[in-house]
Amino acid sequence: MSERAIVHLDLDAFYVGVEQVADPALRERPVIVAFGGVYAPRTAVASCSYEARQSGVTSGMALKRARKLCPEAVVLPGNPDLYMRASQALFGILRDYSPVIEPASQDEAYLDLTGTTRLFGIPADVGSRIQREVHTRLRLSASVGLGSNKLLSKVAAGCVKPAGFCDVSPGWESAFLRPLRARRLPGVGEKTERRLLDFNLRLCGEVAGVHTRYLEIAFGVNGRLLSERSRGVDCSPVQPQGPVRSAGASMTFDVDTNDQRAVEATLRRLVEQAVGRLRRTGRATRTVAVRLRFSDSIDSVRQCTLAMPTDLERDIAPAARDLLERLWERRVRVRQVGVRLTGLTGGLEQTDLFDDLTGADGWTPTRAQRGRALSGAVDRIRDRHGFWTISSGRAVGAPRGQMDPGRAECA
Ligand SMILES: [Mg+2]
Numbered sequence: 001m002s003e004r005a006i007v008h009l010d011l012d013a014f015y016v017g018v019e020q021v022a023d024p025a026l027r028e029r030p031v032i033v034a035f036g037g038v039y040a041p042r043t044a045v046a047s048c049s050y051e052a053r054q055s056g057v058t059s060g061m062a063l064k065r066a067r068k069l070c071p072e073a074v075v076l077p078g079n080p081d082l083y084m085r086a087s088q089a090l091f092g093i094l095r096d097y098s099p100v101i102e103p104a105s106q107d108e109a110y111l112d113l114t115g116t117t118r119l120f121g122i123p124a125d126v127g128s129r130i131q132r133e134v135h136t137r138l139r140l141s142a143s144v145g146l147g148s149n150k151l152l153s154k155v156a157a158g159c160v161k162p163a164g165f166c167d168v169s170p171g172w173e174s175a176f177l178r179p180l181r182a183r184r185l186p187g188v189g190e191k192t193e194r195r196l197l198d199f200n201l202r203l204c205g206e207v208a209g210v211h212t213r214y215l216e217i218a219f220g221v222n223g224r225l226l227s228e229r230s231r232g233v234d235c236s237p238v239q240p241q242g243p244v245r246s247a248g249a250s251m252t253f254d255v256d257t258n259d260q261r262a263v264e265a266t267l268r269r270l271v272e273q274a275v276g277r278l279r280r281t282g283r284a285t286r287t288v289a290v291r292l293r294f295s296d297s298i299d300s301v302r303q304c305t306l307a308m309p310t311d312l313e314r315d316i317a318p319a320a321r322d323l324l325e326r327l328w329e330r331r332v333r334v335r336q337v338g339v340r341l342t343g344l345t346g347g348l349e350q351t352d353l354f355d356d357l358t359g360a361d362g363w364t365p366t367r368a369q370r371g372r373a374l375s376g377a378v379d380r381i382r383d384r385h386g387f388w389t390i391s392s393g394r395a396v397g398a399p400r401g402q403m404d405p406g407r408a409e410c411a
Helices: 014-022 063-069 080-094 123-138 150-159 173-177 190-198 204-208 212-219 222-230 260-280 313-327 353-357 367-385
Strands: 006-011 031-033 074-076 101-105 108-112 142-147 165-167 247-257 285-294 299-310 334-342 401-403
Touching (some): 014 080, 080 108, 080 260, 108 150, 123 165, 142 150, 150 165, 173 204, 260 313, 260 334, 285 313
Antiparallel strands (some): 006 108, 247 401, 285 334
């Protein structure tokens, strides 16, 4: 079998990078993106510019702490829909270079370039060409790693952040990994690193030197994986993503609430957001699920199936409201509410058979056509001016909270 050529591409400080494209005045400044209330107690740093990182800010850190470390930072509330559009544009570029792409997140992907040399040239050239194209077309900075498997390409890209390119040539795998900290390996977090340090193992080369059996004794089933990774062994294939399976949105309240009206208004807003995302994929949903997370961290989920596939708020919002009604049975405050649309079907040529046959007089728009025209107009306004510029009356009065970025995209 010929040597595999896998590229890992990861955008640098993705959310901040997109914000800097939208507002060039933010370039070369300490910028922090934090979803939700900028002064809310639960807000965490979602993304930070490299200028902010110099002051010790990291993603995942509590925003309050980040502000203390870097008081001059510009803090932005985040714009998930803008990030989704940037992500779609990124994957549009990547698809020109390989049909085998595995999205690792919104801004991160593996590309299998094995066997594409005749078509595109040698993989190292292709890797840097993609990086340049992302920079010129999207004005976003990416780090790229190239290796004979996913593990090596990911570690390589991580080593040269930001805006770097690293090619681990075949035969140089162990020389590349040996001097790196074991923490660089995927799956080695703070806890595993501490445990490795207990055994005086700091570098990948040191872990690679320990017999697999001993690592298995110390780390259980993960010992073998650890051993393989430290030696640069990874046989996992690049798995292209199937079609979009769901669209959703969720929000964590700044203060836990037992006000059903307030949760209902928030849910309506989330439905609008999720449905907007669904429409962008050109698909329709049949299954609506609503989830509540309570103060005691217990989750409750209810779902229902609609009679017809749809991509309109008008059909989905009442179903979501009924589900919320049924979920409202605990005497515990609500921390988070979310909606997820699944059971997606293809295009939406006809969602409402009878509605679309004809208007009463044969020429006035039908109910479904009016609904679709309204949704299309709202989508266009939101695309231009932001999601929050227009909203249905029912969503008014939603309390403050932070959008959960993990559920912001279509999956
Ligand atoms: Mg990234």
